[in-house]
Amino acid sequence: MSQISLPQSLDPDLPLTALAPMQDVTNLWFMKVIAHYGSPDYFFTEYFRVNDTSRLNRKILAAITENDTGRPVFAQMIGESIPDLVRTARELCRYNIAGIDLNLGCPAPRVYRKNVGGGLLREPEKVDRILGELRSAVNDRPLTVKMRVGFENTDNFYSILDTINRHNIDLLSLHGRTVKDMYHGEVKYDLIAQAVKRVNCPVLANGNINSATTALKVLSQTGAAGVMVGRWAIANPWIFNQIRLSLLSEPISPVPLVEVRQYIDRLRQTPDSATIPVRARAGHLKMYLNYIALLVDAEGHFLRLMRKTQTEVELLNLCDRFLLTDSNQYLALAPYSSCVEKRSGA
Numbered sequence: 001m002s003q004i005s006l007p008q009s010l011d012p013d014l015p016l017t018a019l020a021p022m023q024d025v026t027n028l029w030f031m032k033v034i035a036h037y038g039s040p041d042y043f044f045t046e047y048f049r050v051n052d053t054s055r056l057n058r059k060i061l062a063a064i065t066e067n068d069t070g071r072p073v074f075a076q077m078i079g080e081s082i083p084d085l086v087r088t089a090r091e092l093c094r095y096n097i098a099g100i101d102l103n104l105g106c107p108a109p110r111v112y113r114k115n116v117g118g119g120l121l122r123e124p125e126k127v128d129r130i131l132g133e134l135r136s137a138v139n140d141r142p143l144t145v146k147m148r149v150g151f152e153n154t155d156n157f158y159s160i161l162d163t164i165n166r167h168n169i170d171l172l173s174l175h176g177r178t179v180k181d182m183y184h185g186e187v188k189y190d191l192i193a194q195a196v197k198r199v200n201c202p203v204l205a206n207g208n209i210n211s212a213t214t215a216l217k218v219l220s221q222t223g224a225a226g227v228m229v230g231r232w233a234i235a236n237p238w239i240f241n242q243i244r245l246s247l248l249s250e251p252i253s254p255v256p257l258v259e260v261r262q263y264i265d266r267l268r269q270t271p272d273s274a275t276i277p278v279r280a281r282a283g284h285l286k287m288y289l290n291y292i293a294l295l296v297d298a299e300g301h302f303l304r305l306m307r308k309t310q311t312e313v314e315l316l317n318l319c320d321r322f323l324l325t326d327s328n329q330y331l332a333l334a335p336y337s338s339c340v341e342k343r344s345g346a
Contacts, residue, residue, distance in 0.1 A: 007072035016226025038241030050079030072098030099142030118179030142170035
């Protein structure tokens with residue numbers, strides 16, 4: 001079986017860009033918000049949990065069925081039960097998906113302890129069986145994998161890459177840390193470069209792509225077909241446009257903080273915002289602001305004060321104070337190192 005063509009990118013002459021799947025973040029609304037500021041080539045859904053009693057999550061499915069961004073959406077699954085993964089993949093293929101993506105990288109302990117996500121990297125034989133069955137079931141559209149370089153070491157790295165070749169996987173998104181690394185420490189871009197040489201499919205480099213400058217360096221260093229951006233797209237939804245401009249050697253216009261304030265309002269105004277309890281609204285916004293703050297204030301005051309706020313009103317007033325008082329202030333194009341040190345795992 002030869003590989004299946006990937007969906008058309010925005011510019012066939014440029015490397016690919018993708019928004020990483022992030023649980024509780026990359027829902028339909030967030031995809032729409034990102035599209036407003038500049039879509040990536042590809043979107044990936046939050047993962048569909050797969051087990052013997054699972055059914056397709058309707059909210060995650062909406063990111064496929066109601067998606068009007070004009071960009072392809074890959075449906076991501078997480079699980080280890082082969083019959084149920086096959087069943088779910090077939091169900092998802094009834095919808096307008098760009099392909100099926102298997103999560104082999106989620107580093108959350110509550111996930112890998114169930115032997116799914118990154119936990120499966122400890123069992124290369126199981127990965128082999130899963131990919132073999134999925135490839136047989138998904139034969140008319142791309143089958144892709146998102147993974148890390150290993151669980152706590154890279155002992156199984158090359159054997160799993162060979163498995164990816166054996167089953168004609170169509171795209172590999174590779175985060176250059178182990179599962180146990182979580183989001184700490186250096187990203188092993190050298191291992192991504194080795195994967196690029198070893199596998200027969202395009203590779204998206206993932207892990208701490210925090211700016212357009214970093215994206216270009218990583219593309220150069222790894223030879224990857226593109227980059228996948230996760231948490232830094234929360235901090236800076238303009239990043240995909242900025243990467244494209246940088247690849248074209250065009251200047252990047254700085255983003256005024258007043259536009260960041262408008263972005264925060266856009267995040268807040270989800271279609272179901274009225275159903276979010278008043279007490280939970282500040283917490284919902286803080287999930288995003290934990291990242292946005294890293295590009296707003298070099299001293300970390302905004303981050304610290306933001307975390308202390310109790311209500312949405314208090315939080316929005318603080319945003320006004322930091323983002324609207326000086327029209328000559330701009331979003332940083334890369335994270336402030338002092339803030340990143342203060343935010344564990346950023």
